[in-house]
Amino acid sequence: MSDRLLEAVTAGVRTVDLGRQLRVGMPQSPNHPQFWHTLPRRHGDMTRSDGGSAANDMITTGTHVGTHIDALAHVSHEGKMHGGVNAAEAGVGGKYVELGVHTIAPMIRRGILLDIPAVRGTERLEGGDEITVDDLESACAAQGVEVSAGDVVLIRSGWAQLFDEGQPYVGGPSGVPGVGEPGAQWLASREVHAAGADTIAFERLAPGGGHALLPAHRVLLVESGIYIIEALDLEELARTRTYEFTFVLVPLNIFGATGSPVRPLAVVSA
Structure with a gap:
């Protein structure tokens, strides 16, 4: 029996890298440990008798740094995580066994870009602009796409254009654009599998407000069991007007973690 997926890949596909390169000093949320990379052994530190040498690396990082996915264990509300799991009890032992990132299955799903x-x-x-339900529905209409259950919906604000500037991307005084609670409820009502954005915290951050209020995280992660992907690079998809694609994402299989760096791909026929 022929494999239609293999046939499609053999016929040729084009991939768009949606992940940010991990670099020391890159912009990130101040709430998480920074990414750090160093070389504990460099070429020449130890040379074998045949003249060969090897270098190796060490990294330290928070799990919510760079392009990353939030597991359902990441957020609680009034002491409860998704499904009514007691957040304090679930964290005993330093691992979230029930809702950690290891419970996120690899994603090969229909992806939608809403530009x-x-x-x-x-x-x-x-900065601080709220992406409204009307914005989301207008994007669907303009692009000729319909969000369906199980989709991964990626929302472009254009804020990623500031990533290389560092702190302006984080927002701070300016705030950051994104969906608010109504937009999150719109996504939840469509039973999407995951939602992502090109910003530091997915949802709207008020000017000067930082991460003080995150209602979309509550609606998606806690109330609806919908994963959140942050700090995506959606510029190439927008430039090529690629609004529908196969979305591929595999989190690091870190037992009990609240999130994971990821390198998602959008895949389309060549």
Whole structure:
């Protein structure tokens, strides 16, 4: 029996890398340990008798640094995580056994890009702009796509254009654009599998407000069991107007962790 997926791959596919390169000093949320990379052994530190030498690396990082996925264990509300799991009890032993990132199955799913700046006729949304339900529905209509149950929906604000500038991407005084609670409820009502954005915290951050209030995280992670992907690079998808694709994501299989760095791919026929 022929394998249709293998046939499609053999015929040729194009991949778009949606992940950010991990670099020391890259912009990140101040709530998480920074990424650090060093070489404890360099070429020449030890040379074998045949003249060969090897270098090796060591990294330390928070699990919510760079492009990453939030496990359901990441957020609780009034002491409860998704499914009513007691957050304090679940964390005993330093591992979230029930809802840790190791419970996220590899994703090979229909992906949808909703390009909000394109709908609004601008290059990039302003800091603190809320992406409304009307914005989401207008993007669906303009792009000719319909969000279905099980999809992974990626929401572009254009804010990723500031990533290389460092702190401006984090927001701070300016705030960061993103969906609010109504937008999150719209996604939840469509039973998406995961939702992602090109920003530091997925949802709208008010100017000067930092991460003080994160209602979309509550709606998606706690109430709906929907994963969140942050700090995506969606510029190439927008440039090529690639609004529907196969989305591929595999978290690191870290037992009990609240999240994982990821390198997601959008795959389309060549």
